[in-house]
Amino acid sequence: MAENAVESSGDVTLDNAVKQWLKFDKNSKTAACVREMVKTGNIDELRKCFGTRMEFGTAGLRAAMGPGVSRMNDLTIIQTTQGFCRYLEQCFEDLKLRGVVIGFDARQHTPSGGSSKRFASLAAAVFISRGVPVHLFSVFTPTPYVPFTVSRLGLCAGIMVTASHNPKQDNGYKVYWENGAQIISPHDKGIATAIEENLEPWAESWDTEAALQSALLKDPYQDIHREYMQSIQQHCYYRFTHTHTHTADREGATIVLANDPDADRLAMAEKQISGEWKVFSGNELGALLGWWTFRCWKEKQGEKFTSSVKDVYMLASTVSSKILRAIALKEGFHFQETLTGFKWMGNRAKQLLDQGKTVLFAFEEAIGYMCSPAVLDKDGVSAAAIAGEMISYLSSKNTSVSQQLKAIYEENYNGANTYPQDCQGFAITAVRDLTTGYDSNQSDRKAILPTSKSSQMITFNFANGGVATMRTSGTEPKIKYYTELCAAPGNSDLTRLKEELNSLVDAIVKNFFQPEKNNLISRPESD
Structure with a gap:
């Protein structure tokens, strides 16, 4: 009788799906629920349950x-x-x-x-x-x-x-x-x-x-x-006390650490001087945990740091903040992006570990953190433990978490935004930044030439052989830039090369400088 009721709907596919279900299902509650929908002719609900x-x-x-x-x-x-x-x-x-x-x-x-x-x-x-x-x-x-x-x-x-x-x-x-x-x-x-x-x-x-x-x-x-x-304790360097803090105001707590129901994510909030709670975003907590993890690892390495850091990696999903790239540029370790999701970061971490590399940390902006290679997935338990020791350390230095976050961004101001990889269609293959001391052509990513934060200079190498260097003037409020195009062997068409160089210069001006402020740009010097 129940089957006839389904057949009367004229939907053969739905009819067959329900028949098969009632044949296979031994759960009395779900089977009874389906029979009731059939008996009352609730076709809309049946389609929701059996349509796809x-x-x-x-x-x-x-x-x-x-x-x-x-x-x-x-x-x-x-x-x-x-x-x-x-x-x-x-x-x-x-x-x-x-x-x-x-x-x-x-x-x-x-x-x-x-x-x-x-x-x-x-x-x-x-x-x-x-x-x-x-x-x-x-x-x-x-x-x-x-x-x-x-x-x-x-x-x-x-x-x-x-x-x-x-x-x-x-x-x-x-x-x-x-x-x-x-x-x-x-x-x-x-x-x-x-x-x-x-x-x-x-x-x-x-x-x-x-x-x-x-x-x-x-x-x-x-x-x-x-x-x-x-x-997990092998990746912790300080002791701390953890308590349940969902009644934080009543208990007078200043920090809240919270896990989701299956404890694979971590959220954190800190009470500010104003009395308001600052809830850290996934990217902000990623910056803090990444900084802390590397700091502890570096301290543990001692004299071995210089030789060990070249094999150290941190990972983040492509939609997450690039703050780890900034810290990597400064400290000399490797940063890699993956597609969104820890299935990608976990598998990439495993590949690196199998190659003898050290994977210290990985995160995604959706409050997911991998603070230990013991678990190749986001892990809110170890993240909470390591966040707790970071908080304890900062407290011993009379520094709040918010203050430390600000310091991280200030110390790594350059890397929070990645260097461009393209300039109006001209692909950039290498960057040397003598403001921050970064040189992508060097194995350790550190520039050989002297660096200075007060005398800004950056050089871009392009796939077509072009080179562009920009620097601030030492005597005037101007930005100067120098460009050249190195022709490939056998290419002696000077007219075409000059046209290509002019196109590159136009792209640089359009991409890196604001046209309405051209009074700050000196006459280009090109070869």
């Missing part, structure tokens, strides 16, 4: 909890995990030897009977049914524990059931690869294909009770909790 299946991507899955293929529920968790398991079987011959880890947050959804713990148990049942060892946390944990466990135990993969800071009715399914970082393409496409090929639940996939009694199941919580804390 959740798309598995590099961020895994994330959606509201409830019935249907577009929601997070028991059946979609089983289907997703079956596909993931099949894909891992194709990629790892030793999957049944190494195994996987599964963690979860504290979310639950009474109407559908779903919870993160329930979803994690179902995922464990799927893997155990295929003879794969599962390290399933017995209690909810911070997200960083999962990638840490993957790396520490040498597992094939990890799953974290969480929707992070999404609304409470949502949930998610985040996947980590054997390198401890979030998956990137082409794994997402491979997993998505495997999910579509394994939609029908395997016989044992629903049997969580048998899975929880299996010898293949282990609880890694005690060991991982201890080892994680020990690992």
Whole structure:
């Protein structure tokens, strides 16, 4: 009768999706919810639930909890995990030897009977049914524990059931690869294909009770909790006391450190003299943590600093502040950008670590920070610990966090904005800034010629052989610039070369100087 009601809608695709669901779903609450929608003819709601299946991507899955293929529920968790398991079987011959880890947050959804713990148990049942060892946390944990466990135990993969800071009715399914970082393409496409090929639940996939009694199941919580804390302490240099500060005004606190529900992000606020709270942006906290991390590392290196710094890296997503580039230019370490998301920074960090490089820090403006290579993902727990020791240190120097942030920007004023890479279509290949002491042609990025903040001079090299140097006049309120174009061997067409040089000069004037202030520019000197 229920099936006939769906058929009467005239939507064959919807009809088939609902029929399959009622055949596969063993969760009484979600199945009853679907039957009720069918019985009452609630076609609009049925289309919301069954119109489009959740798309598995590099961020895994994330959606509201409830019935249907577009929601997070028991059946979609089983289907997703079956596909993931099949894909891992194709990629790892030793999957049944190494195994996987599964963690979860504290979310639950009474109407559908779903919870993160329930979803994690179902995922464990799927893997155990295929003879794969599962390290399933017995209690909810911070997200960083999962990638840490993957790396520490040498597992094939990890799953974290969480929707992070999404609304409470949502949930998610985040996947980590054997390198401890979030998956990137082409794994997402491979997993998505495997999910579509394994939609029908395997016989044992629903049997969580048998899975929880299996010898293949282990609880890694005690060991991982201890080892994680020990690992993080290796990257802390000062002791501090941390307390819950969500009642900060009542307790008279001056600093608030806050994590999101799954503790992979960190936010911070500081009470100002005015009594107002300054909430630091993700970029501002990134500047502070990056400065502090490098400062501590540099102090620890001592005499080895000069030889060690050339192998040090910091990372940030392309949409984040370039303050780390500024500090890198000044201190001599490397800064690299990645695409948006820690899946890119985590994988790039792993590549660098495998090359014997030191990755000190990575961040994105969405309050995500990687303060330790022990976790190749954003980690609000270690970030809070390291922020706490930074705050303690600044307090001992009678300096506020806001004051230190201002000092960082003032000391690295040049690098907060990157050097241009293009000038009106002319590509810039190298920069030498004798104001700040930066020279991109040198291996350590430090200029050989004397530098002076009071006598500004900067030189740009262009891909076409052009060179332009700009400097301030020592006697007049003017900016002078000098340009030349070095022709390629065999190119003796002086007329064309002069035209190209004039075009370059026009581009420099238009790009670097304001036309309405040409009275400050001396006559160009060109060769």
